[in-house]
């Protein structure tokens with residue numbers, strides 16, 4: 457079973473977690489002033505990188521808190537987890 461390190465609880469089984477999509481997406485400051493295309497891009501368009509990807513995760517069956525994880529989309533390995541609000545870590549190059 458895959459273990460994920462919650463920044464608040466430590467390592468826990470993956471079944472306690474839910475992925476919440478891409479991390480570090482800032483809500484626009486004035487959405488009413490945006491055009492439809494820009495609003496649609498904010499709502500629906502996400503990156504789909506091959507390699508490290510920053511994601512939001514919820515420890516739903518644990519502390520109930522959100523955190524971010526840097527996951528390698530090729531190997532499905534979670535490189536690092538960090539608290540919400542912290543900057544995205546730079547992964548070490550292989």
Ligand SMILES: [Zn+2]
Nearest residue numbers: 462465515519
């Ligand atoms: Zn937790």
